[in-house]
Amino acid sequence: MDKQLLIDCHERIKPFVHNTPVLTSSQINTFVGAELYFKCENFQKMGAFKMRGAANAILQLSQAQKENGVVTHSSGNFAQALSLAAKNLGVKAYIVMPNSAPQVKKDAVRGYGGIVLECEPTLEARERESKRIQDEFGATFIHPSNDDQVILGQGTACMELLAFHPDLNYVVTPVGGGGLIAGTALAAHYFGKDCKTIGGEPMEVDDAYRSMISGKIETNTSINTIADGLKTQLGDRNFPIILKYVDEIIRVSEEEIVAAMRLIWERLKIVCEPSSAVALAAIIRDKEKFKNRKVGIIISGGNVDLSRLPF
Amino acid sequence: MDKQLLIDCHERIKPFVHNTPVLTSSQINTFVGAELYFKCENFQKMGAFKMRGAANAILQLSQAQKENGVVTHSSGNFAQALSLAAKNLGVKAYIVMPNSAPQVKKDAVRGYGGIVLECEPTLEARERESKRIQDEFGATFIHPSNDDQVILGQGTACMELLAFHPDLNYVVTPVGGGGLIAGTALAAHYFGKDCKTIGGEPMEVDDAYRSMISGKIETNTSINTIADGLKTQLGDRNFPIILKYVDEIIRVSEEEIVAAMRLIWERLKIVCEPSSAVALAAIIRDKEKFKNRKVGIIISGGNVDLSRLPF
Numbered sequence: 001m002d003k004q005l006l007i008d009c010h011e012r013i014k015p016f017v018h019n020t021p022v023l024t025s026s027q028i029n030t031f032v033g034a035e036l037y038f039k040c041e042n043f044q045k046m047g048a049f050k051m052r053g054a055a056n057a058i059l060q061l062s063q064a065q066k067e068n069g070v071v072t073h074s075s076g077n078f079a080q081a082l083s084l085a086a087k088n089l090g091v092k093a094y095i096v097m098p099n100s101a102p103q104v105k106k107d108a109v110r111g112y113g114g115i116v117l118e119c120e121p122t123l124e125a126r127e128r129e130s131k132r133i134q135d136e137f138g139a140t141f142i143h144p145s146n147d148d149q150v151i152l153g154q155g156t157a158c159m160e161l162l163a164f165h166p167d168l169n170y171v172v173t174p175v176g177g178g179g180l181i182a183g184t185a186l187a188a189h190y191f192g193k194d195c196k197t198i199g200g201e202p203m204e205v206d207d208a209y210r211s212m213i214s215g216k217i218e219t220n221t222s223i224n225t226i227a228d229g230l231k232t233q234l235g236d237r238n239f240p241i242i243l244k245y246v247d248e249i250i251r252v253s254e255e256e257i258v259a260a261m262r263l264i265w266e267r268l269k270i271v272c273e274p275s276s277a278v279a280l281a282a283i284i285r286d287k288e289k290f291k292n293r294k295v296g297i298i299i300s301g302g303n304v305d306l307s308r309l310p311f
Numbered sequence: 312m313d314k315q316l317l318i319d320c321h322e323r324i325k326p327f328v329h330n331t332p333v334l335t336s337s338q339i340n341t342f343v344g345a346e347l348y349f350k351c352e353n354f355q356k357m358g359a360f361k362m363r364g365a366a367n368a369i370l371q372l373s374q375a376q377k378e379n380g381v382v383t384h385s386s387g388n389f390a391q392a393l394s395l396a397a398k399n400l401g402v403k404a405y406i407v408m409p410n411s412a413p414q415v416k417k418d419a420v421r422g423y424g425g426i427v428l429e430c431e432p433t434l435e436a437r438e439r440e441s442k443r444i445q446d447e448f449g450a451t452f453i454h455p456s457n458d459d460q461v462i463l464g465q466g467t468a469c470m471e472l473l474a475f476h477p478d479l480n481y482v483v484t485p486v487g488g489g490g491l492i493a494g495t496a497l498a499a500h501y502f503g504k505d506c507k508t509i510g511g512e513p514m515e516v517d518d519a520y521r522s523m524i525s526g527k528i529e530t531n532t533s534i535n536t537i538a539d540g541l542k543t544q545l546g547d548r549n550f551p552i553i554l555k556y557v558d559e560i561i562r563v564s565e566e567e568i569v570a571a572m573r574l575i576w577e578r579l580k581i582v583c584e585p586s587s588a589v590a591l592a593a594i595i596r597d598k599e600k601f602k603n604r605k606v607g608i609i610i611s612g613g614n615v616d617l618s619r620l621p622f
Contacts, residue, residue, distance in 0.1 A: 021332055023354070042580045043334070262617060269353045269582040269613035302580035306573060306622040 001152065001241075003190040009056050009152040010159055016055040016088055019160050020044055025267045032283060034290040037168065038264075039161040042272050042302025046112065049157050049300050050081035050144070053179055056153030057142045058085050066091050068138035073126040075101040076229055077301055078144035083114025094139055096129045098122075104305065145177025146235025155183025161296045162191045171296040174278040175199035175208040175249060176230035178238035180300060185245035195296075199242075199249040200282030202227050202257060208234055208242070209249040226254055226310060229275035229300065250282035257281050258310045264299070265311075274310070276300045312463065312552075314501040320367050320463040321470055327366040327399055330471050331355050336578045343594060345601040348479065349575075350472040353583050353613025357423065360468050360611050361392035361455070364490055367464030368453045369396050377402050379449035384437040386412040387540055388612055389455035394425025405450055407440045409433075415616065456488025457546025466494025472607045473502045482607040485589040486510035486519040486560060487541035489549035491611060496556035506607075510553075510560040511593030513537075513568060518544050519553070520560045537565055537621060540586035540611065561593035568592050569621045575610070576622075585621070587611045 023038045041049035058070060069092030072082050079095045086093035095114040097106060098121035106116050119129040133139050143150065157180075158171055171188050173181045185197040201208050202225040210218040217239055223231040234242065252260075261277035264270060276299045283290050283297070334349045352360035369381060380403030383393050390406045397404035406425040408417060409432035417427050430440040444450050454461065468491075469482055482499050484492045496508040512519050515536040521529040528550055534542040545553065563571075572588035575581060587610045594601050594608070 040580075047580060265582050265617055269351075269358060271576050271580040271582060306576060306620070309617070309620065309622075311617040311620075 001148065001186060005152055006155055006159060006187060006190060010156045012059050013052055013055045013153060013156065016085065017052050018044055020157070022161060022164055023268050023270065028263060028267050032290065033287060034283070034292060035294045036283070037161065037165050037294070037296045038268060038299050039157055039296060040270060040299050041157055042270060042276065042299050044301075046077070046080045046084045047301055047303040048077040048081065049154055049180060049298065050077040051085060052156050053147070053150035053153030053183070054078065054081035054085040054142070057147060057149040058089050058091055060149045061140060065140050068140065069094060070142050071096065071130055071133040071139040072142050072144060073097070073130050074144045075105055076144070077303060079105070079109050079114065080112050082142060083109050083112035087113035092139070094133045094137070096126050096133070098126065143235065145179030145232065146237045147179070148237055150179050151183045151186070151238055151241065153183065154180045155187040157298055158184040158187035158296070159191055161298075162187065162195065165294065165296060167193055167294060168195045168296045169293040170196050170198055170290060171298070172198045172200060172279040172283055173298040174227065174230055174275045174300055175201045176275065177232035178208065178234040178242055180298065181246060182238035182241040184298060185241060189245050196247040197245060198247055198282065200278040201249050201251050202230055202278060203251045203253055205231055206251050209251050211239065212243065212246070212249055215243070227257055227275040227278050229273060230278065250286050252278060252281040252285055256285060260284060262311060270299070271302045271304060272299050273301045273304050312459065312497060316463055317466055317470060317498060317501060321467045323370050324363055324366045324464060324467060327396065328363050329355055331468070333472060333475055334579050334581065339574060339578050342574075343601065344598060345594070345603060346605045347594070348472065348476050348605070348607045349579060349610050350468055350607060351581060351610050352468055353581060353587065353610050355612070357388070357391045357395045358612055358614040359388040359392065360465055360491060360609065361388040362396060363467050364458070364461030364464030364494070365389065365392035365396040365453070368458060368460040369400050369402055371460045372451060376451045379451065380405060381453050382407065382441055382444040382450040383453050383455060384408070384441050385455045386416055387455070388614060390416070390420045390425065391423050393453060394420050394423035398424035403450070405444045405448070407437050407444070409437065454546065456490030456543065457548045458490070459548055461490050462494045462497070462549055462552065464494065465491045466498040468609055469495040469498035469607070470502055473498065473506065476605065476607060478504055478605060479506045479607045480604040481507050481509055481601060482609070483509045483511060483590040483594055484609040485538065485541055485586045485611055486512045487586065488543035489519065489545040489553055491609065492557060493549035493552040495609060496552060500556050507558040508556060509558055509593065511589040512560050512562050513541055513589060514562045514564055516542055517562050520562050522550065523554065523557070523560055526554070538568055538586040538589050540584060541589065561597050563589060563592040563596050567596060571595060573622060581610070582613045582615060583610050584612045584615050587613075
């Protein structure tokens with residue numbers, strides 16, 4: 001995917017997303033020993049960067065496709081993002097969710113106008129139900145992370161960050177399904193000045209770390225992490241980009257994630273998800289690497305259940 | 312105090328404070344039925360608007376006064392603000408705190424370079440200790456809210472808000488010691504276009520509400536509110552300004568404060584103090600008044616103990 005695709009994508013989605021603010025904290029900078037620039041996608045529409053990829057994917061559909069709607073399976077931010085992006089564009093969004101998903105997540109999707117379809121909580125059931133919707137309604141399936149248009153959309157957050165801070169040495173993102181880090185790596189490659197992309201990943205779900213070593217997509221046998229946005233695995237569209245353009249993946253413990261999350265809440269005064277804190281946790285774990293460098297961080301989202309905080 | 316005093320004050324403190332961002336939420340707007348503009352002083356240096364007044368008060372001292380340092384009694388944000396503003400200007404700050412104040416607050420003051428002096432937790436002991444510091448070191452006493460230079464400094468947040476949104480119909484602030492609302496009311500009067508200033512106050516400490524009715528400074532017999540920044544009472548410098556320029560004070564319950572705080576955290580994705588939520592709670596309580604109007608809200612600060620949240 002070339003530079004022009006990112007530029008076009010950014011122009012395309014501009015009316016539907018926020019150019020989110022970039023925050024800094026002199027206290028965090030002193031603590032880390034580096035200059036950190038937090039790109040606050042928790043302030044994005046519906047509260048996460050996923051809005052960018054969802055909007056781009058829908059905008060790239062033909063008129064006929066738009067008329068038949070879109071479908072995805074997700075119980076996370078992408079479900080809400082696709083619902084809202086679809087609503088804003090007058091498109092139907094079918095969201096396949098496991099019947100075990102929390103009521104609050106189903107309500108959130110419905111609140112953004114998505115049509116929730118419940119299924120058994122297995123990958124097979126989810127895929128079968130998605131297939132049914134595609135067959136029955138002619139809806140277009142949009143994967144939350146393994147889709148070229150979604151990857152490009154997610155990359156626009158880093159483009160905006162580099163537009164304000166062109167001389168970043170690093171940009172760090174959390175790694176889940178791989179859409180954000182792949183798009184970010186493309187943006188850093190095309191718009192940065194020797195800006196390296198680094199991933200932060202929970203040790204408990206270190207499939208991307210292992211995939212980078214083995215050269216093939218690895219899976220997780222358990223998914224025991226507080227960073228619930230990062231339990232998914234890489235895909236065949238984003239993994240080649242990650243292999244080519246991502247410099248390193250740094251793994252962090254659950255304790256490091258919670259400590260970084262607390263630091264962000266206390267010092268930046270913003271509400272972010274545990275997944276977002278993984279990027280800062282990675283920088284803190286590998287302080288020497290980032291010492292005196294300028295580092296961008298994508299704060300991926302802010303949708304947390306305030307009744308269940310880890311503090 | 313005239314318009315030029317505010318303009319001069321803003322120029323004076325500019326190098327020492329942030330021009331904090333203004334956030335909006337379409338979901339909160341829909342819920343309230345008005346256009347709300349949140350001036351985020353939780354992103355201010357040291358996490359609260361108090362930095363503005365503290366910086367202005369110190370900057371107005373003579374060179375001789377600066378050499379002898381400043382003193383205040385506070386266990387809240389003003390203690391930290393005066394410490395940091397003093398440090399930035401190479402001035403000593405003596406902070407008289409009750410020995411019952413939480414360790415974390417004493418540590419925060421010391422972290423900003425303030426000299427903590429503990430005393431018995433009575434008003435008399437605090438005033439005696441402050442007096443001793445004034446006598447012994449020649450330090451200048453700076454009151455957290457009842458001081459012309461502090462009032463002017465606090466008013467600069469509203470000036471900045473009106474510079475971006477000149478046609479606000481209302482600006483709403485929490486009411487505690489009266490410094491913020493008095494400064495805001497002056498700024499709204501001089502820089503707004505018929506912009507009315509409204510205060511939000513917890514029912515549990517409604518001294519300002521009662522003072523507006525009686526025309527004299529009332530006190531609270533109990534201070535049982537989660538909005539711990541609002542337990543203080545008005546003073547002879549700010550009360551005449553409040554009487555003249557504040558339109559109304561709306562009282563809210565503790566439940567309304569917590570609900571508004573939760574709304575701010577969940578929708579704006581920012582960390583704010585319970586005191587800050589009082590302003591939004593007041594608007595929600597009196598929705599009809601604000602219907603379809605443009606309303607500025609000063610989010611006063613973001614220094615909360617994450618281990619003791621009301622959610």
